[in-house]
Amino acid sequence: MWKAYLKAIxxxxxxAVHILDRFHVMKLLGDAVDKIRCKEARELxxxxxxxxxxxxxxxxxxxxxxxxxxxR
Numbered sequence: 491m492w493k494a495y496l497k498a499i500x501x502x503x504x505x506a507v508h509i510l511d512r513f514h515v516m517k518l519l520g521d522a523v524d525k526i527r528c529k530e531a532r533e534l535x536x537x538x539x540x541x542x543x544x545x546x547x548x549x550x551x552x553x554x555x556x557x558x559x560x561x562r
Contacts, residue, residue, distance in 0.1 A: 523549055 499506050527549055531542040548556065 520550055 496508075499508075524546065527542060529547065534541055
């Protein structure tokens, strides 16, 4: 959540409980994984290695849902 939002809640509703829901936690996790994947892919591409191209959704899938080809 935005710092300003959390600050306003703390000021106006000091006894409020901060609850994390699965949707937002998974969104933040997915964004973090994508950011790291992009960084790693960029660094590998600088060395002429094109290993991570096309694997964005493979990283985001559950292992039990992957097939041998890496897709559903």
